[in-house]
Amino acid sequence: MSSSAPPPFDPADPLGLDDLLAPEEKAVRDTVRSWAADRVMPHIAEWYERGELPGIRELARELGSIGALGMSLEGYGCAGASAVQYGLACLELEAADSGIRSLVSVQGSLAMYAIHRYGSEEQKQRWLPRMASGEAIGCFGLTEPDHGSDPAGMRTHAKRDGGDWVLSGRKMWITNGSVASVAVVWARTDEGVRGFVVPTDTPGFSAPEIRHKWSLRASVTSELVMDGVRLPADAVLPEVTGLRGPLSCLNHARYGIVWGAMGAARSSFEAALGYARTREQFGRPIGGFQLTQAKLADMALELHKGILLAHHLGRRMDAGRLRPEQVSFGKLNNVREAIEICRTSRTILGANGISLEYPVMRHATNLESVLTYEGTVEMHQLVLGKALTGVDAFR
Numbered sequence: 001m002s003s004s005a006p007p008p009f010d011p012a013d014p015l016g017l018d019d020l021l022a023p024e025e026k027a028v029r030d031t032v033r034s035w036a037a038d039r040v041m042p043h044i045a046e047w048y049e050r051g052e053l054p055g056i057r058e059l060a061r062e063l064g065s066i067g068a069l070g071m072s073l074e075g076y077g078c079a080g081a082s083a084v085q086y087g088l089a090c091l092e093l094e095a096a097d098s099g100i101r102s103l104v105s106v107q108g109s110l111a112m113y114a115i116h117r118y119g120s121e122e123q124k125q126r127w128l129p130r131m132a133s134g135e136a137i138g139c140f141g142l143t144e145p146d147h148g149s150d151p152a153g154m155r156t157h158a159k160r161d162g163g164d165w166v167l168s169g170r171k172m173w174i175t176n177g178s179v180a181s182v183a184v185v186w187a188r189t190d191e192g193v194r195g196f197v198v199p200t201d202t203p204g205f206s207a208p209e210i211r212h213k214w215s216l217r218a219s220v221t222s223e224l225v226m227d228g229v230r231l232p233a234d235a236v237l238p239e240v241t242g243l244r245g246p247l248s249c250l251n252h253a254r255y256g257i258v259w260g261a262m263g264a265a266r267s268s269f270e271a272a273l274g275y276a277r278t279r280e281q282f283g284r285p286i287g288g289f290q291l292t293q294a295k296l297a298d299m300a301l302e303l304h305k306g307i308l309l310a311h312h313l314g315r316r317m318d319a320g321r322l323r324p325e326q327v328s329f330g331k332l333n334n335v336r337e338a339i340e341i342c343r344t345s346r347t348i349l350g351a352n353g354i355s356l357e358y359p360v361m362r363h364a365t366n367l368e369s370v371l372t373y374e375g376t377v378e379m380h381q382l383v384l385g386k387a388l389t390g391v392d393a394f395r
């Protein structure tokens with residue numbers, strides 16, 4: 001046992017979790033944090049208020065230049081980072097805004113991951129380097145207007161016509177849809193569910209943007225409309241048939257959310273802590289009241305437990321030992337706790353808590369989407385319920 005004194009208590013890292021990170025992991029975190037501080041933080045409140053992500057193509061290229069797109073994939077211009085490095089990047093991006101993290105998750109963990117894992121060599125060569133650099137943006141179309149949690153009922157279908165495929169149907173709530181150059185679209189075929197790599201300038205394809213959202217306002221969300229889209233035989237992802245294709249991609253994206261949600265929580269907690277130290281009522285800082293301290297202490301517990309959990313899952317993913325049920329564990333816990341942290345932070349900020357001058361309400365409303373996409377709270381409870389009891393309660 002060492003006789004030296006432990007390092008001083010750090011309110012930003014009360015458990016000393018930094019000690020778990022290697023220098024190259026800290027370097028990724030610091031690069032992404034400083035990019036977000038420079039390029040997102042000064043503008044995000046305005047983008048959010050306008051309900052736009054202006055300059056998204058430029059942002060994508062910059063994210064590509066720091067290696068954040070398809071970050072944990074190997075080759076084809078991707079950074080080949082570890083799962084923990086990718087997770088740290090997600091945390092830093094979502095500390096800025098969930099919309100920015102969503103751009104990166106959908107690009108890397110959904111669209112690029114699908115092509116990287118299930119695509120032909122020709123599909124990989126054609127799309128991955130341009131997607132890694134941010135020159136081409138991708139989207140991932142699984143959800144439909146009538147089929148969300150239960151994608152098995154999807155109506156979008158592709159039929160063979162001579163040597164071609166003809167794709168028809170609608171997808172809903174698709175991140176990056178209107179700005180994408182390429183869409184990975186999942187469709188029912190005579191052989192089962194297949195994935196198609198669809199250049200978005202193909203005749204019959206359109207992607208109208210969904211407006212009037214009160215969550216993820218600094219993110220492009222779209223409908224995909226496919227009206228007899230004719231595709232060559234080699235547009236299909238050759239290496240997978242069935243729902244395990246899209247579900248494996250979702251598992252990868254959910255892993256990033258386990259980290260990302262803690263970024264939104266950290267940003268809200270920091271805002272609340274700073275406010276509690278300086279805002280005075282009844283002649284002293286509100287952080288001096290026991291009720292406020294109880295809130296801060298409880299938030300710090302959940303925030304850093306959540307980061308520790310994300311870290312643990314990341315190490316398991318890097319070791320090839322991460323199960324989907326464990327990802328459900330992390331997504332369910334961390335998004336739910338992150339929303340609670342935002343709501344409690346909001347109370348500490350009083351009326352200022354509802355203002356865009358502070359990040360708290362923006363994060364809270366963003367997390368309403370994060371709670372729903374990539375599997376709702378209820379879906380992850382059912383995944384865990386099934387794993388615990390052995391009984392499937394989905395239907």
Ligand SMILES: Cc1cc2nc3c(=O)[nH]c(=O)nc-3n(C[C@H](O)[C@H](O)[C@H](O)COP(=O)(O)OP(=O)(O)OC[C@H]3O[C@@H](n4cnc5c(N)ncnc54)[C@H](O)[C@@H]3O)c2cc1C
Nearest residue numbers: 140141142143148149173174175216369373374376378394
């Ligand atoms: C901003 C945003 C971006 C998105 N981006 C994408 C994207 O890029 N690509 C994509 O494919 N999708 C995307 N989605 C869609 C998202 O994945 C779906 O919204 C999600 O899967 C839930 O589907 P749903 O909205 O149709 O809800 P539903 O499935 O209709 O569920 C409604 C409610 O019923 C509950 N429920 C359903 N079945 C059960 C059951 N068996 N037991 C108990 N409760 C149940 C759900 O948990 C939920 O609370 C996005 C969504 C949002 C909000």
